[in-house]
Amino acid sequence: MSGAGPTSDAGRVRDAGRVRDAGRMSGAGPTSGAGRMRDAGRMSGAGRVCDAGPTGDSGQVSIEFLGMTPLILLTLVLVWQAVLVGYTFTLAGNAADEAVRAGTAASPGGARQAACSAAGRKDLSAAWRGDATVSCGGSGYVTADVSLKVPVLFPGLIAFPARVHGHAGAVEEAKD
Numbered sequence: 001m002s003g004a005g006p007t008s009d010a011g012r013v014r015d016a017g018r019v020r021d022a023g024r025m026s027g028a029g030p031t032s033g034a035g036r037m038r039d040a041g042r043m044s045g046a047g048r049v050c051d052a053g054p055t056g057d058s059g060q061v062s063i064e065f066l067g068m069t070p071l072i073l074l075t076l077v078l079v080w081q082a083v084l085v086g087y088t089f090t091l092a093g094n095a096a097d098e099a100v101r102a103g104t105a106a107s108p109g110g111a112r113q114a115a116c117s118a119a120g121r122k123d124l125s126a127a128w129r130g131d132a133t134v135s136c137g138g139s140g141y142v143t144a145d146v147s148l149k150v151p152v153l154f155p156g157l158i159a160f161p162a163r164v165h166g167h168a169g170a171v172e173e174a175k176d
Helices: 009-026 060-105 110-122
Strands: 042-044 048-050 133-137 141-151 159-171
Touching: 060 110, 060 133, 060 141, 060 159, 110 133, 110 141
Parallel strands: none
Antiparallel strands: 042 048, 133 141, 141 159
16 A cells, blocks of 8 residues: 555544544534634634624623622722721710810819810811710719710711710829
């Protein structure tokens, strides 16, 4: 035999090439799948490739983003509200510290309560100052209690009915 038939080595190589190409076109075999995305066109007719455009999933990311937008916004609102609650706790604690500091320097009685209340409200912004309650008491060991309402989303508009409390105490200063 001279090697012209399909049993020769040259014929096997040629037939293997046809099988490989047929597998690539049909989408079967090890060369198909996600790694073959460079041939984005569709097969038509006798093996010709035509540009048919996207395969129908255009805009999918936009639709998914629009579907997630309410959840993203709700998460942002809840995080912002948690920040406002934490900030109100910080303000109440600081106001109580300032109030007790002023209360320890004032003489007992009405002057102490007035100094304590003025110092407790002094550093609060208008959004928290309106509903703030500041009370001082004690002799020898002065205490101050501050109560603030937590705003809902925007300080100064509306507030939750629940209140945040701050408490501080200090030893009364000696009078000479």
